[in-house]
Amino acid sequence: MKTVVITGATSGIGLAAARCLLKKGYRVICLGHNRENCVKAELSLKAEGIGAEVLFFRADLMQQGEVNRVADLLCGYIEKNCEGKLYALINNAGCVRSRYTTTQEGYEQQFALNYLAGFLLTFRLLKFLVRAGGRVIMTGSRSHRGIGVHWKDIMLKDGYNPLTAYKQSKLCGYLFAKALNDRYSQCGLRAYAVDPGLVRTDIGNKQTGTLVNLIWLMRKRHGAEPEVPAETYGFVCEEVSPPAGLCYRDSRECGCGRQVTSKNADALFELSEKLCGIKYPGAGEI
Amino acid sequence: MNVMITGAGGGLGRALASECAQRSYNLFLTDINQSGLTALQRGLEHQYGACVAAKACDLTKDDCVDELLSVIDRCGVKFDMLLNVTGVDCEGSFLGRERGRILEIVSLNIGATLRITHAILTRRRPGRRFFLVFVSSLASMYPMPLKATYAASKRFLLDFSLALGQELKSQNADVLALCPGGLATTAEAMRAIAAQGIWGDITANKLERVARSTVDKALRGKSLYIPGLVNRVLSACGRLVPRKLAAAAIYKRWTKSQEKWLIHESHNTD
Numbered sequence: 001m002k003t004v005v006i007t008g009a010t011s012g013i014g015l016a017a018a019r020c021l022l023k024k025g026y027r028v029i030c031l032g033h034n035r036e037n038c039v040k041a042e043l044s045l046k047a048e049g050i051g052a053e054v055l056f057f058r059a060d061l062m063q064q065g066e067v068n069r070v071a072d073l074l075c076g077y078i079e080k081n082c083e084g085k086l087y088a089l090i091n092n093a094g095c096v097r098s099r100y101t102t103t104q105e106g107y108e109q110q111f112a113l114n115y116l117a118g119f120l121l122t123f124r125l126l127k128f129l130v131r132a133g134g135r136v137i138m139t140g141s142r143s144h145r146g147i148g149v150h151w152k153d154i155m156l157k158d159g160y161n162p163l164t165a166y167k168q169s170k171l172c173g174y175l176f177a178k179a180l181n182d183r184y185s186q187c188g189l190r191a192y193a194v195d196p197g198l199v200r201t202d203i204g205n206k207q208t209g210t211l212v213n214l215i216w217l218m219r220k221r222h223g224a225e226p227e228v229p230a231e232t233y234g235f236v237c238e239e240v241s242p243p244a245g246l247c248y249r250d251s252r253e254c255g256c257g258r259q260v261t262s263k264n265a266d267a268l269f270e271l272s273e274k275l276c277g278i279k280y281p282g283a284g285e286i
Numbered sequence: 287m288n289v290m291i292t293g294a295g296g297g298l299g300r301a302l303a304s305e306c307a308q309r310s311y312n313l314f315l316t317d318i319n320q321s322g323l324t325a326l327q328r329g330l331e332h333q334y335g336a337c338v339a340a341k342a343c344d345l346t347k348d349d350c351v352d353e354l355l356s357v358i359d360r361c362g363v364k365f366d367m368l369l370n371v372t373g374v375d376c377e378g379s380f381l382g383r384e385r386g387r388i389l390e391i392v393s394l395n396i397g398a399t400l401r402i403t404h405a406i407l408t409r410r411r412p413g414r415r416f417f418l419v420f421v422s423s424l425a426s427m428y429p430m431p432l433k434a435t436y437a438a439s440k441r442f443l444l445d446f447s448l449a450l451g452q453e454l455k456s457q458n459a460d461v462l463a464l465c466p467g468g469l470a471t472t473a474e475a476m477r478a479i480a481a482q483g484i485w486g487d488i489t490a491n492k493l494e495r496v497a498r499s500t501v502d503k504a505l506r507g508k509s510l511y512i513p514g515l516v517n518r519v520l521s522a523c524g525r526l527v528p529r530k531l532a533a534a535a536i537y538k539r540w541t542k543s544q545e546k547w548l549i550h551e552s553h554n555t556d
Contacts, residue, residue: 065325099470100494104295104322105329106304155333157304157494207473210480210487275332 001053002132003027003082004237005074005125007061007117008093010037012201013139016226017090017233018054019045024234027053027082031070031093033060061093062103062113064120064276071124078128086128088237091118091173092139096216098209100160107275108155110162114169119176119272123280126189130286133188136180137236138173140193140247145257147171149264154271162212172268174256177246179265187283190242193256195249196229198222287311288365290406292345292398293372295322297471298421301497302369307336309501314363315340316354317372339363345372345398346390355405364411367504369419370399370443375436377478388435395439400446407459416459417504420447424467424489424517427524431537440465444510451509460507464500466491467517482543488516 004021008014009030018028022045032038038056045051055077059070078086094114103112122129122136129136147167150156156165173193180191200223204216228250235251236243245253246260273279289306293299295317306313307330317323320342327340339361343354373395376387399420410416423440430437444463451461467489468479479486491513503511512518524532 063325064328065321099476099490100492101470101476102300102304103329104300104325106300106307106326106333107329157308160492160494207476209470209476210483275329277328277332 001027002087004088005029006090006092007031010041013196013199013226013229014092015041016230020230020234022050022054030054030056031059032056061117062109064105067117067120071121084128085132086125086134087132088135089122089125089129090137090233094139094203096162096166096204096208096212098162098212108165110165110169111155115172116272120276123278127286130187130189136191137233138177138193140173140195141170142195143167144171144174148259149268171259174260175265175268178260179269182262184283192236193247194232195247195254197224199224199226199229201226287367288363289367290314290365291369291371292316292402295319295326298469299371300326301493305497305501307334312337316343318344345402346393351401364409365406366411366414367417368406370403371421372398379432380434391435391439396442418459418461419504420463422463422465424465426465427521428532428536429529431533432540448509462504462508463510465512466496467514469493
């Protein structure tokens with residue numbers, strides 16, 4: 001049985017992806033922020049009769065200490081119960097913040113959760129992923145186009161704008177997927193960004209301000225149900241030979257923004273290593 | 287520039303620490319929460335390559351502060367700036383709150399602040415200008431029912447800061463009182479701002495901007511900083527309106543928004 005890890009799996013796209021993969025016969029390890037929501041999600045999956053192979057861990061992934069804590073638990077579990085193999089890691093957890101807010105490290109929260117948490121968690125689970133010839137999937141967004149990385153102020157401390165922060169954090173996800181492919185595709189690891197399109201989730205209604213809350217309430221009415229993008233995650237995981245592209249939408253390859261270049265990917269990779277205080281191993285050292 | 291920041295582990299303290307690290311100041315951080323402090327230290331080192339020392343301390347306890355000072359003295363650190371951020375708030379009516387929680391406001395916001403200020407002022411770097419900042423609040427401008435102790439403690443800091451500024455004028459030290467409105471520092475603070483509705487949004491300040499301007503204004507030797515135009519107008523009104531009338535008006539408004547906030551809190555426990 002193939003094991004996958006999904007972050008932000010208690011609601012929205014993450015929960016739908018978990019449901020989709022459980023139905024396809026995967027063992028799914030879900031990460032959620034809130035204990036109550038973890039229990040609720042687990043019960044609903046069990047009630048649907050597909051919860052036999054699901055497991056929930058709680059962690060506040062925007063805090064690096066929490067990523068490391070839960071990564072320790074995951075490493076132990078995967079080593080013991082999954083033959084040390086992780087078939088897929090879906091870095092999906094994300095948030096929107098209408099004001100500049102920081103994590104314990106003093107990192108901007110959208111950047112820290114939407115992108116950096118995935119960077120650190122992938123590092124911690126890398127050897128299991130490589131061992132399984134696995135896949136890393138970042139939850140992307142079309143909004144990553146038309147924006148560049150603010151290299152001089154990546155946390156956007158000077159003139160914070162929620163949408164800019166969101167778009168940039170998503171662009172970083174694409175750049176990370178590209179950097180992973182550049183480094184590790186020779187060891188059988190592949191990374192992807194899945195663009196879910198506009199989806200009816202609560203991302204814009206959790207801990208946001210009045211204005212963002214209102215805008216998102218109106219905007220999400222036009223969104224698809226989370227089950228629609230979940231199919232794309234299923235597709236990227238299910239294909240026997242790993243899909244060759246970088247970005248997928250509606251189970252088809254799609255283009256990505258002009259900023260998604262190897263040069264930017266390398267620069268971001270190096271900066272992220274510094275921010276996490278880690279060094280990814282070379283392809284031969286895993 | 288050697289800077290001591292109290293209450294550095296969260297919210298405004300953390301934002302000020304980031305600001306100072308970005309300016310390549312050397313930092314000595316303290317907070318009651320060790321894990322938050324360690325995470326921040328690591329973050330500032332990684333992000334800015336800053337030179338950061340950190341030690342957890344309960345500033346309301348004399349022996350804890352003595353221990354902190356002995357570490358400082360052993361390293362021979364002398365300071366150019368002190369940012370007094372540490373403080374607590376406790377919403378609700380005076381009788382509706384436990385005695386201990388209310389006294390904690392006084393012992394932290396006032397007692398601890400005076401304790402550390404005295405200690406650091408006697409550890410100034412000789413021959414250099416010194417910058418001292420107290421974090422008061424917009425709440426210091428009026429008597430605030432349902433936030434009575436908190437608002438009064440912040441009033442204490444405002445008055446103390448202005449008075450101390452005069453005492454230290456001839457000693458090459460500047461004292462700044464910062465009086466911000468709501469700051470979206472935690473999930474709880476964000477909900478509290480939201481519960482105040484439009485007023486919460488209008489009086490809320492941008493954390494990152496307040497942090498930057500506070501350091502700027504301290505360096506320029508200002509004595510009072512009220513961020514935001516609306517807040518400056520409100521505080522000017524506070525000086526014109528009779529204090530009893532202001533208290534009555536605030537009581538009326540706060541009763542409503544506090545009810546909303548408390549209901550919200552009971553639903554929202556994460």
